[in-house]
Amino acid sequence: MPNGKVVKDVMVDVFEYPHVPYWFTIKQAIGIIKKSLLVPEKCFHPLAVLVFDEKYNLMGFVTMKDILKGLEPHLFKTKTMADADVSYVDENALAGIEAGLFSSESKKLAEKPVSEIMVPVKTHVAPGDSVVKTAFLMVYNNTTILPVLENKQKLVGLVRMVEVYKEVSDSVIG
Amino acid sequence: MITSNPIDRDRPQKLYVQLYDLLKGKIEKGAWSVGSQIPTEDELCKLYEVSKATVKLAVLELARQGYLRRQQGKGTFVCKRVIPEGLTMFASFEEMMLEAGITFTTEVLAKTVMMPTEDLDVKLAVSDDQHLIYIKRLRSVDQEPVLLQEAYIPRNICPQLLEENITGASLFKLFEKKYGIPITKVKDYIEIAHVNEEEAGLLGLKTDSAALLLTQLFYSGETPIMFMRSLKRPDRFKFYIELDKKATQ
Secondary structure, three states: OOOOOOOEHHEOOHHHHEEEEEEEHHHHHHHHHHHHHHHHOOOOOOOOEEOOOOOEEEEEEEHHHHHHHHHHHHHHOOOHOOOOOOOOOHHHHHHHOOOOOOHHHHHHHHEHHHHHOOEEEOOOOOOOOOOOHHHHHHHHHHOOEEEEOOOOOOEEEEEEHHHHHHHHHHHOOO | OOOOOOOOOOOOHHHHHHHHHHHHHHHHHOOOOOOOEEEOHHHHHHHOOOOOHHHHHHHHHHHHOOOEEEEOEEEEEEEOOOOOEOOOOOOOOOHHHHHHOOOEEEEEEEEEEEOOOHHHHHHHHOOOOOOOEEEEEEEEEEEEEEEEEEEEEEEEOOOOHHOOOOOOOHHHEEEEEEEOOOOOOEEEEEEEEOOOOHHHHHHHHOOOOEEEEEEEEEEEOOEEEEEEEEEEOOOOOOEOOOOOOOOOO
């Protein structure tokens, strides 16, 4: 990496993001996203809510996509939609189930805790890790945000794809 | 039978206060065990050579403090200590327990961060995207859970609190002594609440049974700094209010 930047140079404050404990419901998370993320001046990408345990350890992230999946699990259990990466969607099969999606059942599912829909933290980086390593971990783990832990324990920040991308692309293209 | 009367009429302390201290000592030292019936008023009069009015006052005060329970037609019994809670502004749980000579333990169930839900943003006068430190503690006396306490503190008021070991600490003391945030006003609301399954499990009560709920809003100047919700076992607490009428000029 030509400019030799490390994570601590590009990380953001965790308090830029909304926090919830794992026992908060999906309904509560929806309210928090509406107030904390879906306003132009706070639209801070990636749009995610951080989920913590009772000892303030980061457990995972909840995005709007995770909430939609949580509210309508059938959507992603349907055979034709089973693989989110497929380029072909069976429009007929989708039309067959479309009317029944996000029905009254979803309201009940909104009472589930966010711990059931969150994407758990799989890996982390340290403040001194390189941006290149971070880019690799993000792509490898299919994530756009990673926690920054000091001494593998204390959460000191978050590193996002947007900053990592900027650093890497600048160094490549110049 | 006592050999020499410990009530000293030459002492400036009122007789009923001396008797109160004596009887309280018997309870605290276990000479009168929990559940046992204490001597009748007449017996106490003879025993300590004091008037019935003196005995009555001492017993009434012990009942008020939660040491004794008077049962109409049956007598007066030593009861499981009820924790008296004065509605004084700085009466933290620790201070009340220390003052009452009661040993207690604290278990920190949660110390984490959350966003305001329901009307917490209004109560604490914060914007709805402001982070709150959430602390949940279970207080036990004699290994029995008596108080479940949840505190919500705007993070910007005291961010260091997240790093603090609060197991044996008083939040009031931390605010005032360590962080220099004086608590100048508190609004208390007392009501009966019905415990949910989780609260019942923690407090050793049946689900939906009644408990005392004290909600408090603490201020430093005009700024709300903490909202606290304390759920108390109804058989282990009682509130008293002492009102002094100030002399008019």
